[in-house]
Amino acid sequence: MVGKLYGVGLGPGDPELMTLRAHRLISGADVVAYPTLAGGESFARAIAADVIPEGAREIVMDVPMTTAREPAQAAYDTGAAEIAEALEAGRDVVCLCEGDPFFYGSFMYIFARLSERFDVQVVPGVTSVTTCAARAGMPLAARNERLTVLPGPLPEAELRARIEGAESVAIMKVGRHLPKIRTVIDALGFTAQATYVERASLPDEVVCPLAEAPEKAPYFSMILLTKGADPWL
Amino acid sequence: MVGKLYGVGLGPGDPELMTLRAHRLISGADVVAYPTLAGGESFARAIAADVIPEGAREIVMDVPMTTAREPAQAAYDTGAAEIAEALEAGRDVVCLCEGDPFFYGSFMYIFARLSERFDVQVVPGVTSVTTCAARAGMPLAARNERLTVLPGPLPEAELRARIEGAESVAIMKVGRHLPKIRTVIDALGFTAQATYVERASLPDEVVCPLAEAPEKAPYFSMILLTKGADPWL
Numbered sequence: 203m204v205g206k207l208y209g210v211g212l213g214p215g216d217p218e219l220m221t222l223r224a225h226r227l228i229s230g231a232d233v234v235a236y237p238t239l240a241g242g243e244s245f246a247r248a249i250a251a252d253v254i255p256e257g258a259r260e261i262v263m264d265v266p267m268t269t270a271r272e273p274a275q276a277a278y279d280t281g282a283a284e285i286a287e288a289l290e291a292g293r294d295v296v297c298l299c300e301g302d303p304f305f306y307g308s309f310m311y312i313f314a315r316l317s318e319r320f321d322v323q324v325v326p327g328v329t330s331v332t333t334c335a336a337r338a339g340m341p342l343a344a345r346n347e348r349l350t351v352l353p354g355p356l357p358e359a360e361l362r363a364r365i366e367g368a369e370s371v372a373i374m375k376v377g378r379h380l381p382k383i384r385t386v387i388d389a390l391g392f393t394a395q396a397t398y399v400e401r402a403s404l405p406d407e408v409v410c411p412l413a414e415a416p417e418k419a420p421y422f423s424m425i426l427l428t429k430g431a432d433p434w435l
Numbered sequence: 436m437v438g439k440l441y442g443v444g445l446g447p448g449d450p451e452l453m454t455l456r457a458h459r460l461i462s463g464a465d466v467v468a469y470p471t472l473a474g475g476e477s478f479a480r481a482i483a484a485d486v487i488p489e490g491a492r493e494i495v496m497d498v499p500m501t502t503a504r505e506p507a508q509a510a511y512d513t514g515a516a517e518i519a520e521a522l523e524a525g526r527d528v529v530c531l532c533e534g535d536p537f538f539y540g541s542f543m544y545i546f547a548r549l550s551e552r553f554d555v556q557v558v559p560g561v562t563s564v565t566t567c568a569a570r571a572g573m574p575l576a577a578r579n580e581r582l583t584v585l586p587g588p589l590p591e592a593e594l595r596a597r598i599e600g601a602e603s604v605a606i607m608k609v610g611r612h613l614p615k616i617r618t619v620i621d622a623l624g625f626t627a628q629a630t631y632v633e634r635a636s637l638p639d640e641v642v643c644p645l646a647e648a649p650e651k652a653p654y655f656s657m658i659l660l661t662k663g664a665d666p667w668l
Contacts, residue, residue, distance in 0.1 A: 211565070213454065221561060222458060223451040302565040305582075310574035317572060324569035328454060328559045332444070332535040336557035339550060341543035348597065349538075349584040356579055364581065367600075 205289040207320050208296045209303040209313060211327020212249040215422075216403035219328050220249065227296050227325065228253040233288045235261035235281065236298040237308045245422075246298040261285060261295070265308070278308075282315035289320050302327040306353070306374060331372045334399040334424045338409050342428070343370050354379035354425075362386045369429050376423040380415065383425060387412065396427045438522040440553050441529045442536040442546060444560020445482040448655075449636035452561050453482065460529050460558065461486040466521045468494035468514065469531040470541045478655075479531040494518060494528070498541070511541075515548035522553050535560040539586070539607060564605045567632040567657045571642050575661065576603050587612035587658075595619045602662055609656040613648065616658060620645065629660045 208227050213219035220228075228234065228250050236246045241264055247254075254260075263281030266273045285295050303309035303324050313322060331351060335342045343349045350368040352361060354376045365371055365386060373383055376398075387396050396412035400423040408416070412425060441460050446452035453461075461467065461483050471477045474497055480487070487493075496514030499506045518528050536542035536557050546555060564584060568575045576582045583601040585594060587609045598604055598619060606616055609631075620629050629645035633656040641649070645658060 211561075214559075216456075218456040218459070219454050219559065221446065221452050221454055223449075225455060226451070302561075302569075304568040304574045304576075305565050306576055306578075310577055313572070313574065322572075324572070326447075326452065326561045326565040326569045328444075328535075328561055329565060332538050332559040332562060335537040336442075336535075336559040339546070339555075339557070341537045341546065343537075343539055343584065343586075344543055345539075346586045346588050348586070348589075351576065351582040351584075353576075353579045353581070356581075 203292045204320065205292050205294045207285065207289060207316060207322045208294065209299060209309040209322065209324045210296055211299050211302040211307070211325055212246055213328040214301060214330045214333040214403045215245070215249060215401065217249055217252060219333065219403055220253075221325065221327065223325050224327065225253055228298070229255065231255060231258050231296040232293050233259045233261065233295045234298055235263065235285055235295055237263045237265050237281070239265055240267035244298075246300045249300060250298050259288070261288070278311040278315065282312055285312065286316060286319065299327065302329050305329050330374070330402055330422070330424060333402040334372070334426055337402050337407065338397045338399055338426055340397055340426055340428055342372070342426070354383055358382050358386060362390065365392070365427065366390055371427040373425040373427070375421060376419045376425055377421040378419070380419040380423070384412065384415070387425070387427065392427055392429065395429060396425055399424050399426065436525045437553065438525050438527040440518065440522060440549060440555045441527065442532060442542040442555065442557045443529055444532050444535040444540070444558055445479055446561040447534060447563045447566040447636045448478070448482060448634065450482055450485060452566065452636055453486075454558065454560065456558050457560065458486060461531070462488065464488060464491050464529040465526050466492045466494065466528045467531055468496065468518055468528055468545075470496045470498050470514070472498055473500035477531075479533045482533060483531050492521070494521070511544040511548065515545055518545065519549060519552065532560065535562050538562050563607070563635055563655070563657060566635040567605070567659055570635050570640065571630045571632055571659055573630055573659055573661055575605070575659070587616055591615050591619060595623065598625070598660065599623055604660040606658040606660070608654060609652045609658055610654040611652070613652040613656070617645065617648070620658070620660065625660055625662070628662060629658055632657050632659065
């Protein structure tokens, strides 16, 4: 009997924002797998820490810190091979993913490598986008409004064009791109409608108007912008 | 002592996709509130049915089926007044929302009416967008990809322009707009990359290529489109 692979979204960081299904699958896991970045701590593992059973085997996929494609691909190749070995030995594997596995999640690299050979179930999770909106008290989209999700690393001109034509906007992965994003939003005259959120749902969360955002933003930070086209309240 | 209002996302429909926090808050609720449409059953209540304590008071906000603004506003006015009365009597109120409260959720109308007078906590939930992606085995966005969320009722020309300039697209609330959306996607040549999902995560879920979608779609249906610009696998 071949095992089953679960790609499990854990939500944005607060362990209580994990789903009942994620909790059940992790509680009963024999093997868990998760990525780390350049030997650092795994955020996904930290969210699930109190739920992972003692004695569960842990497959760690260490992804190097680089923008080059091949070393990261090699890390996922190695991780996928280790997961495949456990599955072939008849063990189920629960792959831990912060947020949602298919929304900027690294699980999609494992999915791409194993979904044709094995039975894979993807368990969606709460994303940072709606968590930031909840924490900021900013409804994202109502009725016929559009929502655009943009990654902060996009080039300035593209960010500008995309924000200009959008209604509600969530800019992910702000981090070191904060000054560039701020310039774009300022130039478009939307700063007063923009909110900055850092580490949403975690104890050290920051929520403030963009104008009061800190100089340095961590990777897990976001800017929400709602132009309020159709509140219909 | 004034009570606290919770706007609680329940996820897309499968009760196991509710968060641990949603489960805890509903389990302990003294008063729950939820909308119904034109006297029909409440989807939100159905998701939470097994968790609502016996004897909890239920505030039902019946929203009339109309595109006119005033009758819906009046229904939310009445609901908000009833909720406010319970809060002022010192009772906490848990407002049930399918999906996420701030992502096309009716809770934002209650929030707009009560957030300045009362302490409100919004609990994010799993959205139908990532659930559909999970069920369809379609990663939504990786690395620097953009995601656009569009409501199906948008006019044909706007849908066309928005889909044309987008990378990954989720079209919500497909329902009776399916023929129009199909025409747009066909004309743009993206039908082969589009997947239709109906009632994601529920027992009667449908997932199929857009080309094989049924003639009639229910309100809770979605089309996902990924142009695969940067899989980086």
